[in-house]
Amino acid sequence: MTLPLSNRQSAQYIETDVVLIGAGIMSATLALLLSELDPNLRTLIIERRPGSAEESSNPWNNAGTGHAGLCELNYSIEQPDGTVDVSKAANINEQFQLTRQLWAYLVEQGSLQNPQTFINSTPHMTFVTGEDHVAYLRARWDAMRDNPLFAAMRYSENQTEIAEWTPLLIAGRATETTVGCSYDPTGSDVDFGVLTKEYLRIVADRGNEVMYNFEVTDTASAGKSWLVKAKHTGGGHGLVVKAKKVFVGAGGYALHLLQRSGIPEANGYGLFPISGQFLTTSKRAVIAQHNAKVYGKASVGAPPMSVPHLDARVIDGEHYVLFGPFAGSSPKFLKHGSIFDLPLSLRTHNIVPMLQVARDNLPLVSYLASQILLSPTKQLAALQQFYPEADLADWTMVSAGQRAQIIKRDAAGRGTLQFGTELVVGAGGTISGLLGASPGASTAAPIMLGLLEKCFADQLDTWRPQLAKIMPTWGTSLANDPVLAAATMSRTAEVLGIQPPTPRHS
Numbered sequence: 001m002t003l004p005l006s007n008r009q010s011a012q013y014i015e016t017d018v019v020l021i022g023a024g025i026m027s028a029t030l031a032l033l034l035s036e037l038d039p040n041l042r043t044l045i046i047e048r049r050p051g052s053a054e055e056s057s058n059p060w061n062n063a064g065t066g067h068a069g070l071c072e073l074n075y076s077i078e079q080p081d082g083t084v085d086v087s088k089a090a091n092i093n094e095q096f097q098l099t100r101q102l103w104a105y106l107v108e109q110g111s112l113q114n115p116q117t118f119i120n121s122t123p124h125m126t127f128v129t130g131e132d133h134v135a136y137l138r139a140r141w142d143a144m145r146d147n148p149l150f151a152a153m154r155y156s157e158n159q160t161e162i163a164e165w166t167p168l169l170i171a172g173r174a175t176e177t178t179v180g181c182s183y184d185p186t187g188s189d190v191d192f193g194v195l196t197k198e199y200l201r202i203v204a205d206r207g208n209e210v211m212y213n214f215e216v217t218d219t220a221s222a223g224k225s226w227l228v229k230a231k232h233t234g235g236g237h238g239l240v241v242k243a244k245k246v247f248v249g250a251g252g253y254a255l256h257l258l259q260r261s262g263i264p265e266a267n268g269y270g271l272f273p274i275s276g277q278f279l280t281t282s283k284r285a286v287i288a289q290h291n292a293k294v295y296g297k298a299s300v301g302a303p304p305m306s307v308p309h310l311d312a313r314v315i316d317g318e319h320y321v322l323f324g325p326f327a328g329s330s331p332k333f334l335k336h337g338s339i340f341d342l343p344l345s346l347r348t349h350n351i352v353p354m355l356q357v358a359r360d361n362l363p364l365v366s367y368l369a370s371q372i373l374l375s376p377t378k379q380l381a382a383l384q385q386f387y388p389e390a391d392l393a394d395w396t397m398v399s400a401g402q403r404a405q406i407i408k409r410d411a412a413g414r415g416t417l418q419f420g421t422e423l424v425v426g427a428g429g430t431i432s433g434l435l436g437a438s439p440g441a442s443t444a445a446p447i448m449l450g451l452l453e454k455c456f457a458d459q460l461d462t463w464r465p466q467l468a469k470i471m472p473t474w475g476t477s478l479a480n481d482p483v484l485a486a487a488t489m490s491r492t493a494e495v496l497g498i499q500p501p502t503p504r505h506s
């Protein structure tokens with residue numbers, strides 16, 4: 001059916017049950033789960049780009065870390081008494097175990113064929129130098145070693161042992177340097193782009209549709225339904241979709257669309273964009289010596305998720321080593337966005353919190369400025385902190401994805417910068433959207449379980465048995481059940497062809 005939109009343009013009209021805006025890992029995960037839970041539910045995904053996973057979910061735009069709290073120090077918080085609180089790391093790990101269960105289920109069903117196209121065993125390591133940092137890492141290890149989620153983790157302050165885990169860290173390093181390192185062989189590298197495309201293939205095979213080259217411009221309430229309007233990016237006819245539910249999985253553009261919908265829950269938010277770059281090498285001699293993701297400690301002012309790390313990657317089946325991301329500043333909310341994204345996002349309800357954040361985060365602002373001005377020599381120096389014998393001639397700089405960090409009012413009404421993700425739900429659960437970027441793609445499955453609870457509460461009891469088949473440990477704590485934790489991790493590792501949680505001997 002074709003509807004008049006204006007005097008000059010006509011639009012295709014479609015009715016569906018759920019419309020999902022954006023073809024990244026979040027929409028793809030939700031569409032996949034819905035198709036598992038109710039095969040009769042019609043879903044339509046609308047994407048502005050010519051293909052899926054062209055923004056943050058693209059493997060070149062993120063770091064591909066299967067975030068499980070094994071190596072990222074921003075999830076392990078140092079306490080005033082010198083101990084380390086690892087509850088956040090454990091929580092991220094529990095979430096990643098749910099994601100692994102979804103993947104294992106899809107492999108067992110035959111929906112995903114070859115897990116090594118999207119997940120590969122890549123030990124997760126944390127490496128620090130200097131007495132203070134080593135003392136912190138040791139305290140973190142003390143807090144983690146008895147937790148069943150970290151049963152395979154090892155720790156060393158011995159350069160020879162660390163060199164056995166990954167030689168690049170130690171070769172050329174002064175022997176008297178104090179070093180500390182944790183090593184977890186159960187870590188993984190994940191190609192979220194392959195996963196997004198595979199999920200969408202499964203969803204399309206089940207009779208749902210993905211429409212590319214349509215950019216959603218408006219979401220408006222229409223009684224008990226929503227009208228979603230999109231323009232064709234190539235100048236063709238537009239689209240009007242009537243749907244009972246809307247999910248805004250538009251990455252950095254989600255906030256704008258949520259605000260256009262008029263739901264009060266989207267008020268008060270702003271976005272702080274942070275861009276990034278990776279140094280990358282495909283030199284065989286480097287790749288052959290490095291099969292790990294090595295995270296370090298953040299510099300003063302650095303946003304936690306921009307701590308550089310030296311990563312073995314498998315992208316589209318090819319092996320690389322990447323170092324980064326180097327943070328930067330750009331007003332765009334998407335990599336394929338506009339330089340007007342930031343100024344056009346200013347509203348009367350978010351301008352004060354955004355200015356407060358700029359004022360209260362001067363170390364971050366100055367860190368970003370310093371990163372933009374980083375000379376190749378300083379980039380090499382940063383790389384050499386991890387890989388002392390690195391030669392810049394072997395490395396090329398590539399652009400990473402854009403992160404749109406959340407600015408939100410706290411209880412006292414002040415703007416604060418947040419580094420996590422946040423689900424915004426309005427109009428009785430008929431519209432929702434995801435803001436923020438971290439830990440992101442690794443936790444897409446549990447994030448979407450949270451969405452089901454809020455937006456599909458009426459159906460949830462009917463769906464629980466199927467959800468229990470897909471993610472059997474949903475609602476239980478693996479950290480409190482060593483036997484279940486070991487069994488679950490071993491089972492998913494076997495199905496996914498990755499390293500099982502072999503317990504350490506000491």
Ligand SMILES: Cc1cc2nc3c(=O)[nH]c(=O)nc-3n(C[C@H](O)[C@H](O)[C@H](O)COP(=O)(O)OP(=O)(O)OC[C@H]3O[C@@H](n4cnc5c(N)ncnc54)[C@H](O)[C@@H]3O)c2cc1C
Pocket residue numbers: 021022023024025026027046047048049052053054055056057058061062063064065066067192214215216217249250251252253254257276325334400401402403434436437438439440441442443
């Ligand atoms: C530098 C960097 C490193 C990261 N590293 C990791 C990591 O190691 N591990 C991890 O788990 N996560 C990581 N993340 C986070 C992770 O990449 C994101 O959380 C995840 O990819 C977000 O998925 P998404 O589907 O919400 O968004 P995206 O993948 O950005 O998808 C949004 C989609 O919406 C489309 N869109 C936008 N506006 C419209 C519109 N108006 N109409 C139609 N379509 C629209 C876009 O074109 C895009 O395709 C990283 C992110 C960055 C930037």
